[in-house]
Amino acid sequence: MSGSSRWRIAAAVLPLLLVLAIVWVPEWLHWYVPAPSISDAALQTARTEPADAVLAEIAAMPLSAARTEEDEQRIPLRALEVLNGRITLPGYPSTEISRPLAPRDLSAGPPTLQLMQASLAAPDMLLDAYRLSRDERFFAQARDDIVAFARFESSQWLNTGFLWNDHAIAARIPVLVKFWRIYRTRTDFDPAVGRQVLALAERSGRLLTRDSHYAYRTGHGILSDLGAMQVSLAFPVLDPQGAMRGHGQQRFARHLAYYVSAEGPTLLHSAGYHSSGLEFFGIALRLYSLANTPIPEDWWQRYDKSVDHYGKLRRPDGTLPLYGDTRSVSEGAGPPLTARGARNEAQPLRPRLDWPAPRRSVDLYPLSGHALWWDGAAEAATSQTAITWSYFPGLGHKLADDLSLVTWSNGRPWITNVGYWPWGFWGRPQATSWPGSNAPHRVGEPAVSKRESKLVAAASAAGVSFVDMQRDGPDGLQVRRQVLRLAERDLWLVLDATRGATGATATHWTFAPDLLAGRQDERRFRLVARGGERALTLSIDGPDSLRTEVLRGSREPFGGWVVDDREPVAAPTIAVRQSAASAWALAGFALSAADAPTPPTARMLKWTDAEHWTMAVDAASGRSELTRDGLRLTLGNGTALALAATPSQAPARQAVLSALAEAERGYPRFAERVHFRFRWTRWIVAAWVVQELLAFAVRRWRPRWVTPLRIFSIAAWIAAGVWLGFVYFEGMWW
Missing domain, CATH: 2.70.98.70 (Beta-galactosidase; Chain A, domain 5)
Structure with a gap:
């Protein structure tokens, strides 16, 4: 091939590849986590550290999209359905699933059901059934599901459905901890399975601590912080310097300023989200204590007011008033609560079974x-x-x-x-x-x-x-x-x-x-x-x-x-x-x-x-x-009532909004829009095909125009790439 031919091919193909790279490389880098390397020493350490009591606590801190079913008698029955290829989650119709878990299960049913599937809801149910029955079929299926999920997750280059949704990632951490607590001491322990589980936990922790993923506007950001802390505490070999835990703590402290009001209510505009916010607040306090991190005094005051507000929201039948995104069902015992210990530590979370009757x-x-x-x-x-x-x-x-x-x-x-x-x-x-x-x-x-x-x-x-x-x-x-x-x-x-x-x-x-x-x-x-x-x-x-x-x-x-x-x-x-x-x-x-x-x-x-x-x-x-x-x-x-004019809340309100604005500046969201990238890829390839057809015609009928037009096309491709990379996709904030 002559030098001029090589130049023509390079001049035609390289601008196309450059623009496609501008479209897709940021997306790939956004999700890319280097393959974790779990050494034999790390694997053996993870089988003994931390103490079983720590794993038990963290496994009992669910971050799922729905509360765990409280009627334990029904859990083995639900798990039997899972063994037979169907899953019935509270509030959803029975849905067919693969055995073991397959990618198609992550896209079946409505979005919330897909979220729960990506949160490892089926293995979670199986592990609970194993705890209650000691039926080995439940544990074996949970193991196979988790391994299949880990293999699929590690093979993906782009997000699929709720695979890397921040809530789903955080929610599966306690499930992995629940599994690891049992599996690490079993006589049939397989190092290959152990590495799969630890690698999935490490990849999840790395994604949760990536600031471009951080949902600072909602409780999803809080879940990311809790999940990162849980990974660090449950699998210390994956975070020997405490970087994940420290990053989660830093973001949580920043987020709390506009997440829970100094008056007590969670600022997500609903009674239901106050309930979940109270639960997450308690989990955070306990994780701080498990990490031996001091808890600020004003956090305790805020937490106590948050508990009091929930008690006022809660009716005798366990329901909450339907304003905002609030479900109509009873909350049962409600969110588990922590309490302040003698050394200012947050004590283990416990359900409150004695909510007092309402008073005037x-x-x-x-x-x-x-x-x-x-x-x-x-x-x-x-x-x-x-x-x-x-x-x-x-x-x-x-x-x-x-x-x-x-x-x-x-x-x-x-x-x-x-x-x-x-x-x-x-x-x-x-x-x-x-x-x-x-x-x-x-x-x-x-x-x-x-x-x-x-x-x-x-x-x-x-x-x-x-x-x-x-x-x-x-x-x-x-x-x-x-x-x-x-x-x-x-x-x-x-x-x-x-x-x-x-x-x-x-x-x-x-x-x-x-x-x-x-x-x-x-x-x-x-x-x-x-x-x-x-x-x-x-x-x-x-x-x-x-x-x-x-x-x-x-x-x-x-x-x-x-x-x-x-x-x-x-x-x-x-x-x-x-x-x-x-x-x-x-x-x-x-x-x-x-x-x-x-x-x-x-x-x-x-x-x-x-x-x-x-x-x-x-x-x-x-x-x-x-x-x-x-x-x-x-x-x-x-009777005459003097109406008290409410003092202006503008300064306190502005403090909340300023903290939110600071978070917005500190956590710029990545413009993750895969369908737009695919659409632009089709247009780019179509434009390139048209260009090359025109170039063929020009070489045939106006050869002296070839070089100027090729230089112009290269400049146009570079300009298009700059616009796509620094204007279009950068402007598509969540």
Whole structure:
């Protein structure tokens, strides 16, 4: 081959290879971890260090996508299904799986199920069954599954499904620890299997500590920190200098500043994520103590407040109020808790089996954006009212539910939101937007609208609780919601006021799915449970433009849904809509005996603005009036409440957002978009083929143009590569 021919080939091929390398090499490097080398000495050390008690503790610190099934009698039965090629995880239908685990199992079913499969849920179940039964079939299958997974994982160059999802990586660490604790002392120990397990643990730890993977906006980042600490403590031969552990601790300390509020609540906008956040907080404290790392004093104060907040959220049946991404099922014993020891150490995690019965209380969390009331018509606290206005832009798991409320009374839920709508199911975009909650909003307002919510004023007295909240939304929209609870009368009064809105405003009042909604007239409804002794009467008042519609299981318009565990079920929703740009609406919710002839109803007598009004509550015993005049609220019995204006939370809020912004600068996310890279690869190859066809024609008909055009094409390819590598893909942040 002549020199000119070699030059032509190089000039044609090298720019193509350069651009393809720019597209794909960063992706490969993002996931690449050098193959771990596990020496014989390291393998033998790992079989004796650390102590068995340490491995037992870490194995009992699950980081999975769902709580471990608490009914141990069912675990061997579930494991038998796994042996026969099917897996049934709590909240999911039975799914066929391969024996041993195969790549196709990682892409079967909805996304959350795929996540749990990539978290080694099947081997985890088998290992639990082996612990309970000592049936060797369970252990052998768990071993084969883990080895098959490790071989597949180590052979991959690019991410597949949830294979390298940060939650999945972290969640499989305790499973590997659980397996290793048993396997390392067995007489049938195979060094090849041992190396596979240790190599998988090391690769997982390296990925978890890679900052370009770090999900600083959500609890996934916390899981990465916990997983890294677990690898270091359970497999010290893999982290002899403690680099993984130190990196996880450093990031956790940074993340905690905007993960758990100084008031106690987790700042991920939901009761459900507070529960998991409390669990992860406790795990972190215990891992610090296992590593002999001192725990800051203010962390203990924050943890104690977090436990207290969970206790207020938790109802006697173990459920939590459905605001944000919260599941409707009972939490059982709830998240395991740690306690402060005599030497400031975090003691081993234990489930709390003696959650106290609710007591009458009024708790406000102005910074975090929540209010919790426990009250009752009798001495015992039998009713919970949960109100949320929480929104920290940039933090994850936010639903459009600002200013919504959820009620629970006399052993059951009444007013609610949709709850946790599973990923991958139809309707999640609508469920996570305004129609999925009872928050007042502008019709058509996006779920991610630019907005800020705050507590304006609050007051409480014997049997009376009141909050006034405000949301400033897009295009000058301002929404006010005032909630007044009269416990002795089992009555909630909710006053909404909007101004500055363009177009219609709406509120979707959704109720528990087992309630039957009966319309008494255009603005009066009765909700009764089958066979129930109590009923809820809803009376609505507002200007003439106000209209109501009953929805149940409606897809268009979306409404009338509540998620039961992981399944959306039809529920009654009263949709209230007004065409006026600035308007008010009063909703009265009265709980009474199901056979009560005339439950109380509410109506407005005089409306001036959100801080000046008079309303009436009509009942069989007569009428009582309630008046607000600025910061003074006068009840029908003559009782006057001075409303306390809430101090500005701007400095504390800014501190949280500044910590988040600092994390954003410190952990730039890699633009991992494989499907875009494949798409560009197709376009690049097609462009190169067209170029070479044109070059062939030019050489045939205009030979003197070949060299200038080739130089131009090389420059164009270099420019395209620079744009793709430093502009397009670098700008595709998560």
